[in-house]
Amino acid sequence: DAGVTQSPTHLIKTRGQQVTLRCSPKSGHDTVSWYQQALGQGPQFIFQYYEEEERQRGNFPDRFSGHQFPNYSSELNVNALLLGDSALYLCASSLAGVWLAGGSSYNEQFFGPGTRLTVL
Amino acid sequence: DQQVKQNSPSLSVQEGRISILNCDYTNSMFDYFLWYKKYPAEGPTFLISISSIKDKNEDGRFTVFLNKSAKHLSLHIVPSQPGDSAVYFCAATAGGGGGYQKVTFGTGTKLQVIP
Numbered sequence: 001d002a003g004v005t006q007s008p009t010h011l012i013k014t015r016g017q018q019v020t021l022r023c024s025p026k027s028g029h030d031t032v033s034w035y036q037q038a039l040g041q042g043p044q045f046i047f048q049y050y051e052e053e054e055r056q057r058g059n060f061p062d063r064f065s066g067h068q069f070p071n072y073s074s075e076l077n078v079n080a081l082l083l084g085d086s087a088l089y090l091c092a093s094s095l096a097g098v099w100l101a102g103g104s105s106y107n108e109q110f111f112g113p114g115t116r117l118t119v120l
Numbered sequence: 121d122q123q124v125k126q127n128s129p130s131l132s133v134q135e136g137r138i139s140i141l142n143c144d145y146t147n148s149m150f151d152y153f154l155w156y157k158k159y160p161a162e163g164p165t166f167l168i169s170i171s172s173i174k175d176k177n178e179d180g181r182f183t184v185f186l187n188k189s190a191k192h193l194s195l196h197i198v199p200s201q202p203g204d205s206a207v208y209f210c211a212a213t214a215g216g217g218g219g220y221q222k223v224t225f226g227t228g229t230k231l232q233v234i235p
Contacts, residue, residue, distance in 0.1 A: 004163065033221070042124075042209050042225030043164065056222045090163055094221070109223065111156075111163030 004112035012118045021076045021115045025093030032074040035090040081119045088114040123147045126226035139197040141229050143210030150212040155195045158207045200233045
């Protein structure tokens with residue numbers, strides 16, 4: 001089991017450009033969440049996808065958008081990049097069935113290694 | 121608005137001693153609390169969690185304590201080992217409608233265990 005994988009590992013863009021980051025969830029997982037981790041900060045929730053729909057969203061502008069594919073993989077798109085978008089972008093996958101079944105109030109999220117985005 | 125706070129950015133402990141990492145939260149809707157551990161160049165790894173209906177949860181060397189009235193939780197590591205050296209994130213979630221999970225993280229505490 002490869003766990004959660006993300007690509008690319010590193011990326012350098014300039015202001016105003018657009019970027020697409022990719023995530024493949026852990027085998028058997030159907031829910032993908034994206035987080036932004038700025039230097040010296042904890043991960044900040046961007047949004048979560050389940051059944052190809054955005055289910056929850058954090059306090060991020062519309063420049064941040066995403067997509068989930070039928071195979072549960074996901075993309076994070078950021079338009080009109082700003083210097084402040086430089087961060088580590090983390091993808092986490094989980095299994096919805098745990099909480100959909102009304103069981104544990106938390107379904108453990110498994111994180112990928114992240115994509116380091118630098119905006120110049 | 122930082123809803124989950126870790127006021128100690130770093131902590132150094134001698135091997136074999138107890139490490140205590142602290143966390144405070146402000147959102148009364150949080151009903152589940154977690155600790156994640158992060159090594160450099162890796163994503164956070166889930167360590168231990170506690171539901172708001174409990175005040176203690178133990179898993180081997182790791183114990184999490186929750187004081188709801190004080191909105192405070194702590195992670196105890198006994199005994200501390202050099203391999204425990206990492207950044208520890210406190211996190212919290214509120215069940216919410218539909219059960220979709222939005223996890224709110226603290227800023228992290230860097231633990232160094234000295235051999």
